[in-house]
Amino acid sequence: MIEFRQVTKRYDSDHTALRHVSFDLDRGELAFLTGHSGAGKSTLLKLILLMERPTAGEVRVGGQLLNTMPRRQIPYVRRHIGAVFQNHQLLFDRTVFDNVAMPLEVMGVSHDDIGRRVRAALDKVGLLSKEKMNPVQLSGGEQQRVGIARAVVNKPPVLLADEPTGNLDPELSADIMHLFEQFSQVGVTVLIATHDIALIESMGRRRLTLSRGELRTGRPVMAGGGA
């Protein structure tokens, strides 16, 4: 589902964020992306979301080569990728419902379908009762779950998460990880960037470790989901 082939990303100032990174993630696979801050985790996620373009190498999502994707096509690629961020990126000028509805709105989904699918997503993360609230009124863990509901509301085949448990206590973190596992079980490819080592150990999933822009992994890269 996600393929990296000898991907290098160099920023202008002699700063090379990624060097010759290659890996594959299959459909329904859940993997962790780890490394020190500055190791290139965010850059890697940005390449998948087409926020950045690789300097060299090939990035494919769902078999589509992203390198040469024209700017106009970028929104349609992003509709197939759900993204969850440490700082949620929720909008505080609207309700939880309206936040979650955004990916459906940009796709032009009809009003009735939006209502049905947003409630399904909120139900999935256990926040159905709070749809009319402003995200400001929610706790950090709840806000993160709203972010997850927004990322999965249009049932994307790929789900990316950048430090999704960064500010959460272990119990909430485990809840969130359990949600991600459920998505991978229904065929969603999930890639989670985190440095919560304890959590990764407890999950026993595949691990991609970045160090100074290079992929170092103790486990075989081509191995399947369970590792």
Added chain:
Amino acid sequence: MNRQPRQTADRRNRGAGRNRTSLRAVLASYRAHHLKVARDSARRLLEAPVASAMTWAVMGIALALPVGLLLLLASLQGISAGWESAARITVYLEDRASGESAGQLQGELAGRDDVADVVLIHRDQALAEFRANSGLEEALDYLDENPLPHTLLVTPVDDARTAAGVDRLAAELESLDLVTRVQVDLGWLQRLAAITDLIARAVWVLTILLAAAVILVIGNTIRLAIENRRDEILVAKLVGGTDAFVRRPFLYTGAWYGLGGGVVAVLILQFAIWWLNGSVRELAVLYNSEFSLSGLPLDGALGLLVVAVAMGWAGAWLAVRRHLDAIEPGEIAGAG
């Protein structure tokens, strides 16, 4: 099910390669989305009534000024058109023409189909008038004989009062025996026309400058709105919003600013015309004129609103083109 409508619907949709229900659903959803965006944009403007009202006022004044001047100009052109119809032809007879032959010619001309009225000014009468009005009384005393000819003032019938008709009549009169010179008294009308033409050009220059100002004001207002809604733009782009989707609320906002500005402009104009017309009529009465400022007709008012909306939209488009594309969600995930 009725076959006929289905066939036409199929034919209509063939190009789109979609079946009827899905195309209809897409269109319905598209329309619903536009309505929602239009409503949201309007609501945002009304939530900041003072700021919105100020933008509307700026735009209204900038629109009312040139439109008001154009209306004034139209009124002036109305006068010159009215006075043109009163054009008279002055026919000077040769010195040798006697009083009797002048009277005879007067009768002949009065009989013409294209002549409404002929007034004979006898040379003695003309001299007396000249003596009385010119202040050259003493100079005239030195003359041996009356230097002035008999004069006929010919008023054409209504049908002949076009520029071409008057010219033709004047040419025919000039070719007559006894006639030495024909003068069509349009000089001051031409001067008025030249002045109105000059004013018209000045007004158009002003109009273009103020239109540019309006577009820039709206553009700047929209730029601020874009800055205020930066987070929303980032998220919309992140979840796959197309450029068109992200632009739409701002274009609607621009259009609403335009509409509000247009309404203010119409109100200013109607009030100003109503207020000025009292004095204008008094003045016109003193000049024996029916002149009054023409108000803004309904279609003119609607046209002004349409133009105002288009200008608001254009201003928003400029801002959106310059600033929206620059907002990319690259910064969202932080460096690393």
